Amino acid sequence: MRATERLPNLATAIVLAALVVLPFIVPATLASQIAIFATGALSVAILLGAVGLLSFGQGLYLGIGAYVCGILVRDAGMGLLSALLMATLSGAVLAGLLGSVIVRRHGVYFVMLTLAFAQMGYFAVLAFKGVTGGENGLSGLPRQFDILGLSIADPLSMYGFMAGAFFVVFLLVQRIIASPFGTVLAAIRENEPRSEALGYPVARYKTVAVALAGAIAGFAGGLHVIFLGFVPPSDVELEMSQRLLVIALIGGIGSPAGALVGSAFYMIVSEALSEIWPRWLALIALLLIGLVLFLPGGLWSAGRRISALFERKTAHD
């Protein structure tokens, strides 16, 4: 529908190329984490980018996905794919339930509610030690997984799985944004009362968007558990919500490709800086301030700006 319809294809090609190149630039385990947190950041991107809803609590859904996946694999002997599916569903259901309550609140109240629910989730994990392992997390998961007969044993095949998983979610998000449903989400972001006046039940659309974002976060939580081989309680901590938000903002929420850029940047910088200086998060904070002030579209938009400049130049020539 837009004149810019070619752009998603270009973004897809760049993302695919980046995923292929990534394990050759950084260690495969780091590359896996980049793919996992990029997936998690997509859940922020679809909310903030498409509907304009700022969630400070996506860690809650990533956390429930992680615990559900961990418990099902360890105690129910469930296979990898079905456990991931259940992690996704649990994120969707929890987010859908909480979402139906909070989408009627706007602005700062919405943000505070996402934060409050995320905190409740964290304390619930600590309180139900018997199920979650409390502060020790959930350990004793198998160290090796099979998928459709192939075993994920070495870091590179692990990365292949994680990159594939991210790419599928990336395509899905891109597809949803371009669909009529996605156009309605954009309309709600731009002008909520007007969307209502067009006959759209806005609260229901927002709830579905929140549930979708919860599903993506839950899926990412499952991926994280498969990667680690145990469930760390930090998955459901506030820091996780924060990290997903920061990654999405650094990368840029205008395109789902921003999630990968943001995650790669965040993970590589934190890996490199944490060896030199334990307070490396301060630098991330500085960077975030700089981005918000000077490049509100995030790193992904920088590429687009440069290419726009370049096109203008060639057009002049």
Added chain:
Amino acid sequence: MTDPILIADAIDVRFGDFQALSGFSLSVRSGTIHALIGPNGAGKTTLVGLLSGTIRPDAGQISLHGRDITRDALAFRVKQGLVRTFQVSSLFAKLTVLENIFLAVSENAGASHDLWRPAGRRRNLIERAEGILERLHLIDTRHRRVSEIPYGEQRLLEIAIALALEPKVLLLDEPAAGIPTDEVGVLLDAVASLPPDIAILMIEHDMHVVRRFATEVYVLVHGQVLTVGPPAEVMASPEVRAVYLGSSGQSRFAGEAHGA
């Protein structure tokens, strides 16, 4: 004369101590253009909110097609064919003209639950959207963002969106407000070309517009209907003229009355 399609009966709306509408009644018929005029503070904005569903009355009943809709939400009323436009253009500024109209077409066709197929490939919906844009001479601007097109065209797009929702009853909230004089003509043509079978209630200040289109005029003063009648009769009424004490209103009226 057809039966009324939209009826408001003995409506009271209070905001604290302020009585915005009291004992207000109105009936709107298919195939007729009704106009509602009144000085500032008469309750016109409240009325639009009341009929479209953003304001709940303290007393009274609203019915559409003989069905009580007093407690029904805005979105539901739209689905029943009661559609409004906005006095101050209320559009999706960062979306393109085509996307704006697509949203209305897609809602009307019930196609917006689709999460999968790209919106741009829904040929039938796109064609309907483009057809409406063609009718309102907006087809050439379809790929531009709404924030980039002139205000007059934004007003036209308001009407285009309303038409895309296939209204049975259309509330036009000051359609000509804020349009530069040289662009008013296109808008009036658009109003003139509205489907003849729908019921229209136009809230309008401009007496030229009222005279040209309306067959029945309501005069609203202090939340009550002062008088109802054909435009010429209403404008000649000394009672109505007394209400418009503002000199601009007076002269506007005087010119019209002489013209009649």
